[in-house]
Amino acid sequence: MQLEETSAGDATSQPERIRSALLQAIEAGELLPGDAVDEKALADRFGVSRTPVREALLTLAAQHLVRIVPRSGIHVHAPAASELVSMLEALSELEAVVARLCALRMDPEQRDRMQRLTEATRHAAAAGDRHGYETENQHFHEALYEGCGNPVVVEQVRQLRLRLAAFRRRVRDQPGRLQSAAMEHDAVVAAIVDSDAERAAQAMREHIIAKGRAFADMLLAPASAPAGRTVR
Structure with missing residues (x-):
């Protein structure tokens, strides 16, 4: 999956840029239900620390688009x-x-x-x-x-x-x-x-x-x- 990388900029916009890119990937089918999300790899790809990635993922979890399970990882939500x-x-x-x-x-x-x-x-x-x-x-x-x-x-x-x-x-x-x-x-x-x-x-x-x-x-x-x- 190819996510558009963001340039370094206003720190407050970083989580939103990452969230928006992940949303587009979900909608386009580049991210499928059940896919594992590698937090560290996303941070490296976007050239940011893990903090904005976590913020973006927490927002997506609140929207029921990803599922975060402690010690099990992060996955795109696969509804029953x-x-x-x-x-x-x-x-x-x-x-x-x-x-x-x-x-x-x-x-x-x-x-x-x-x-x-x-x-x-x-x-x-x-x-x-x-x-x-x-x-x-x-x-x-x-x-x-x-x-x-x-x-x-x-x-x-x-x-x-x-x-x-x-x-x-x-x-x-x-x-x-x-x-x-x-x-x-x-x-x-x-x-x-x-x-x-x-x-x-x-x-x-x-x-x-x-x-x-x-x-x-x-x-x-x-x-x-x-x-x-x-x-x-």
Whole structure:
């Protein structure tokens, strides 16, 4: 795994820079659940003492993104199945709030943009373009977060999506999932364009629930997972 190194600077910014780099690595899949994190190696890579590395890791532990076990080491948090289900339940309700608020608050220009974005995700899915889909999907959700006008809800959604990053990638790898997800986006946007708040919320719930069904399929036929790695 390659983490962007930071130059020596304001000591108060060092933990945040390290935390931000680790967050990006988790979201991008460079850091996987169960990977061991080598504190000393990270300090050497970033050219800092262990103190800011520890501060960054403690913050990530508080966010349930890494797990620190005395005398056992530090690992990227690997949630149990029950925790994943709980997070999906929470995410489905929070994303439903986002969709409902978008239906109530988006102006015509924002609604037009949502239609263009969902069309882009549909085209990428039809072409089987995983990278293109992920890019357009990111744009799609960012437009929803901007349009809902509630930064408090958005903050909670972002945190849950980050904790679910590895899971979401595995779900998208399932055959046909990109295409079905794109169709689910269409239903959400159609309701938003019609200013139908409750239909938008329910369509978003169903979108997240579909991920839960895909998760259940993975549990019934689990893929062999690679052994945990050490992150340096």
